[in-house]
Amino acid sequence: MSSKLQLWSVLILLLGGLTSCASGNIASQSPIHSDQPESTAITSPEPVTTPTTIPTPTATVTPEVIQKTYQMNKNYFIVPKVDSDNKKVVLLTFDDGPKEKPMIDEIINILDKHNAKAIFFVNGYRIKQNPDLLKLIFDRGQIIGNHSWDHINLKKENNETITKQIMDVQDIVKELTGITPEFFRPPFGTANDYIKELVKNEHMLYMTWSNGSLDWESSYKNKPLEIIKSVMEQLESGKNNILMHELPWTVIALDSLLQQIEEKGYFFVDPRAIDLEVKPD
Numbered sequence: 001m002s003s004k005l006q007l008w009s010v011l012i013l014l015l016g017g018l019t020s021c022a023s024g025n026i027a028s029q030s031p032i033h034s035d036q037p038e039s040t041a042i043t044s045p046e047p048v049t050t051p052t053t054i055p056t057p058t059a060t061v062t063p064e065v066i067q068k069t070y071q072m073n074k075n076y077f078i079v080p081k082v083d084s085d086n087k088k089v090v091l092l093t094f095d096d097g098p099k100e101k102p103m104i105d106e107i108i109n110i111l112d113k114h115n116a117k118a119i120f121f122v123n124g125y126r127i128k129q130n131p132d133l134l135k136l137i138f139d140r141g142q143i144i145g146n147h148s149w150d151h152i153n154l155k156k157e158n159n160e161t162i163t164k165q166i167m168d169v170q171d172i173v174k175e176l177t178g179i180t181p182e183f184f185r186p187p188f189g190t191a192n193d194y195i196k197e198l199v200k201n202e203h204m205l206y207m208t209w210s211n212g213s214l215d216w217e218s219s220y221k222n223k224p225l226e227i228i229k230s231v232m233e234q235l236e237s238g239k240n241n242i243l244m245h246e247l248p249w250t251v252i253a254l255d256s257l258l259q260q261i262e263e264k265g266y267f268f269v270d271p272r273a274i275d276l277e278v279k280p281d
């Protein structure tokens with residue numbers, strides 16, 4: 001019990017440090033607060049300096065090219081296309097957002113720290129409430145996936161409703177980011193043939209998951225160490241499609257979790273490296 005408490009304290013300290021780092025970043029990027037007294041600006045004027053550096057022309061920037069070296073199999077495992085390639089690969093996914101800016105900022109700060117990309121499987125009704133948060137995820141280079149509009153059990157709906165639940169998310173994401181999602185995950189991991197066919201026709205890759213963090217279970221609420229344990233116990237070469245959620249205890253677990261995954265010799269696949277043309281077998 002005492003060692004658990006110590007670990008917890010370390011996690012809290014780590015999070016505290018990360019949070020302050022994150023807020024430092026935010027502050028440094030923010031414009032000058034309008035509620036600052038004007039006298040501050042008058043009494044300490046900025047010295048006039050001539051820029052000495054020559055700006056780099058943006059036209060020379062070449063777009064990032066991602067090689068499609070991975071594919072998904074019928075068990076939703078992410079595997080290399082060439083059998084001899086590295087199988088110690090992990091796909092990270094976060095479902096049910098976008099909810100809150102502090103959580104998204106922190107998740108992406110941690111992903112950036114580990115040079116990792118993830119799929120954020122989003123719901124339309126949440127995008128409607130927080131369009132800026134969807135843009136934030138996209139602008140920070142993470143991948144958007146479709147998780148239906150209302151997070152209902154699609155299998156219980158008629159085809160017309162199913163189509164609307166899926167296509168309205170495609171439309172709002174396209175409207176806000178200019179791209180349409182290429183990955184689909186049904187709420188509760190359950191679907192019928194109509195849903196799978198529609199997803200395929202819309203050029204999306206249908207997936208559930210293979211490694212559930214269990215962060216959605218009530219018994220895992222506020223238990224980041226248990227979430228880490230759950231994922232690590234399921235980690236297996238060639239079989240890692242990890243389901244997490246935008247939840248506070250998952251955010252607390254994340255940095256340590258990613259570190260432990262890396263220490264076991266795994267790397268995080270860029271979702272854009274998954275070849276959508278290869279049919280799961």
Ligand SMILES: [Zn+2]
Nearest residue numbers: 095096187188
């Ligand atoms: Zn969900």
